[in-house]
Amino acid sequence: MQTVIIVVHLKIVATLIATVMLQKSEGGGLGMGGGAGFMSSRGTANLLSRTTAILAVGFFATSLLLSWLAGYDRKPSSIIGTPASQSQPAGPATPISPPTSGGILDSLKKSDEQQQNQPAPSAPEAPRSQ
Structure with missing residues (x-):
């Protein structure tokens, strides 16, 4: 059913594009659309306008x-990835202990502490590479 509706939709799109392209341009302010076109009568313009509206x-x-x-x-669906019919485990949950080796945040914190503990220079100095 969805394939049939897609085909009908695409046919409507193609016909709508053709109908819009056949209409007379109204850009007279820029010097476009003047002269007698392929479809210049008033009845044809009304037909194309109504056809465009129906499409x-x-x-x-x-x-x-x-x-x-x-x-x-x-x-x-669940964002966790487990089916909703499964229940939680019956045992008590064990708390997750923080990592002992230190993560990136810990190393950045130590680096900031080291920079704050250094004495302030008495005169301007060139930056040193670490």
């Missing part, structure tokens, strides 16, 4: 239908 409604309807069909079979 736009069809495009909107098929877009909404395709969006609804895409979300129809979607089921909520």
